[in-house]
Amino acid sequence: MKIAVIIIRSLLGLIFLVFGLNFFFHFMPMTAQPTGKAGAFSGGLFGAGYFFPYMKVIETAGGLFLLINRYTTFFLLLLFPITVNIFLFHAFLAPSGLPLGALMLLMHLFLGIAYRKYYSPIFTNKPVIP
Numbered sequence: 660m661k662i663a664v665i666i667i668r669s670l671l672g673l674i675f676l677v678f679g680l681n682f683f684f685h686f687m688p689m690t691a692q693p694t695g696k697a698g699a700f701s702g703g704l705f706g707a708g709y710f711f712p713y714m715k716v717i718e719t720a721g722g723l724f725l726l727i728n729r730y731t732t733f734f735l736l737l738l739f740p741i742t743v744n745i746f747l748f749h750a751f752l753a754p755s756g757l758p759l760g761a762l763m764l765l766m767h768l769f770l771g772i773a774y775r776k777y778y779s780p781i782f783t784n785k786p787v788i789p
Contacts (some may be wrong), residue, residue: 672725679719
């Protein structure tokens with residue numbers, strides 16, 4: 660189990676790091692911009708001006724910290740909404756990327772289960788202020 664966690668954490672970290680850095684440095688060729696609803700959605704997020712740079716900084720930092728295994732549970736929690744959005748975007752708007760989105764979601768869920776003991780305090784029914 661420990662080796663599987665290390666491999667999956669590293670792969671997920673590498674995916675986030677590479678795609679986060681690619682936004683800033685453009686070392687991978689860009690695919691054609693999506694059309695239809697997917698294009699409208701992406702265009703709206705790009706048009707906001709702040710959203711994609713903000714998200715890509717989080718992806719880059721999160722990927723780096725997953726790779727070096729520091730603050731892992733925090734960055735998994737921070738990256739989870741991004742992973743879910745990637746999956747849902749490809750599931751409903753641009754099915755060509757669905758395999759990678761599904762793989763990322765499965766890896767993220769696996770790591771969430773593997774690190775579940777660190778998340779248990781978050782799910783306290785009625786917290787008490789010390």
